Amino acid sequence: MPTETSIKIHPRRPRHQLKGRQxxxxxxxxxxxxxGPPPAEGHRRDLLIEHLHALNDHWHGLFERHLVALAAEMRLSMAEVYEVASFYHHFELxxxxxxxxxxxxxxxxxxxxQLAGAGDLLARLPALLGTDVQVVPAPCIGRCEQAPAALVGQRALGYATAQDIVSMSSKASAPASQAQAAPEVIAFEAYHQxxxxxxxxxxxxxxxxxxxVMAALEHAGLRGLGGAGFPAGRKWRIVRGFDAPG
Ligand code: FES
Structure with a gap:
């Protein structure tokens, strides 16, 4: 039971002072x-991930001060911003x-x-890459058929060997190259044509x-590669049950 001398009474925070880090x-x-500055109606909350990417790409990580400022700019709680930022392995906190x-x-x-040798890569790479390159384990990056897989900056590498990773890392000499290393893609028009x-x-x-079409998809047993292995047919059916955005 607390004694009289062990009880600390904290002075009440004046009403004009906000809680948490400012x-x-x-x-x-x-x-x-x-x-950009907040529009009259405020920033769109659904663009939180895009804004986190912009910060992460520009600053090569998400600094605490920017997360606090982003929460204030978007009028979101710091907990909400931190939860999203810490959920995805693409972001550097x-x-x-x-x-x-x-x-x-x-x-x-x-x-x-793991079965294809990821543990060995993780053990050897720090010494091969030097102290200015950070090597971290990550959850599935959707290239399971090319295991072991790695991301060098934003660039995915399948059937990764230590030598390939060292070679790709040495080409990524400037930090900005992490953000600019977009993979080759088929543009919409070409795909459509x-x-x-x-x-x-x-x-x-x-x-x-x-x-x-939905039944064929379900029957095929196709599953997502995002880690949860969610059945694609069921996902499409769930989406189809909702109205299209207005
Ligand atoms: S298990 Fe490594 S990419 Fe999926």
Whole structure:
């Protein structure tokens, strides 16, 4: 039972003082330079991940001061911003007094990659890459068929060997290259002209039965590669049960 001398009475916080850490003007300006000033109706909350990416790419990590400022700019709680930022392995959470690594190498350590030698890569890479490259384990990056897989900055590498990773890391000499290393992709027009989305359009025009497509998808047993292995057919059916965005 607390004695009279052990009880501390904290003075009440004046009403005009907000709870928690407050953003500095400098950090707010740095955030605004990337996401723009808040529009009259406020920032869209559903763009939180995009804004986190903008900060992470520009600063090569998410510094505490920027997370606090972003929460204030978006009128979100700090807990909400931190939960999203800490959920995804793409983001680098950094203390304000830390230095951002020149490059981060993420080695998948989920099952397929473990079986294919991810543990060995994780053990050997720090000594091979040097102190300015951070090597961290990561959950499945969706390249299980090319195990072991790794991400060098934002660039995915399948059938990764220590030699490949060292070679790719040395080319990523400037931190900005982490953000600019976009993979080769087929642009929408080229994909469309090559017959892409023809089935989707036929369904939209009512020429094909959506139920039949859905049933074929379910029967195929296709699953997502995001780690949960969620059945694709069931996901499509759930989405179809909702109204389209207005
Ligand atoms: S298990 Fe490594 S990429 Fe999926």
């Amino acid at each position: 953003p500095s003007d400098a950090a707010r300006a740095e955030v605004r330079a990337l996401i 950094l203390r304000d007094d830390a230095a951002a690594p020149r490059l981060t190498v993420r080695v998948c350590q989920s099952l397929s990659c 090559g017959g892409g989305y023809a089935l989707a359009q036929a369904v939209a025009r009512g020429e094909r039965d959506a139920e039949g």
